[in-house]
Amino acid sequence: MSLPVLVVLVVFGIALSVAAVHFAGGTTTATLATADQALACFAEDFPDEKPGRVRLTADRHAAFLELGPQRCGIVQAIGDCFLTRIVTPRDVLALAREGTAVSLRMDDFTWKGGRFAFANEADALAVAAALQGQDQIRKAA
Incomplete structure (x- = not known):
């Protein structure tokens, strides 16, 4: 596999992981309801x-x-x-x-x-x- 293709796959994989954590609620802050x-x-x-x-x-x-x-x-x-x-x-x-x-x-x-x-x-x-x-x-x- 060529180096440019590997770099694109790694960058895409990291971006996908960060997006998955964010949309799963991993970046929310808890609140005290009462x-x-x-x-x-x-x-x-x-x-x-x-x-x-x-x-x-x-x-x-x-x-x-x-x-x-x-x-x-x-x-x-x-x-x-x-x-x-x-x-x-x-x-x-x-x-x-x-x-x-x-x-x-x-x-x-x-x-x-x-x-x-x-x-x-x-x-x-x-x-x-x-x-x-x-x-x-x-x-x-």
Whole structure:
């Protein structure tokens, strides 16, 4: 078989494989339909925790769960799976709140944080307060 024909077959095969994965749903991001789903995902990894209120992000790709003073549970969609964490203020390298959004940068090489937009400012403020003292929250301009 000539080299040009082999190259065309390989390129076509790779493109076909990528298209098959995409159309089979391999590039979709999971969403949290309800607060109960977030609680169930969190309970799988942390069965001894008793979360309080659940605050879903506006896009429903993440949820923040109250775990008591200065502790917060996080459930976030990563691809078609969910990542769960318990976060305290000492885990947070940087936190900024701007209106209904909270930006986090974490001291964890496996999860660096992100920007999370909520449906209302009260949820953003509550999440920020749980992860950092109320007087230390920097409101971004």
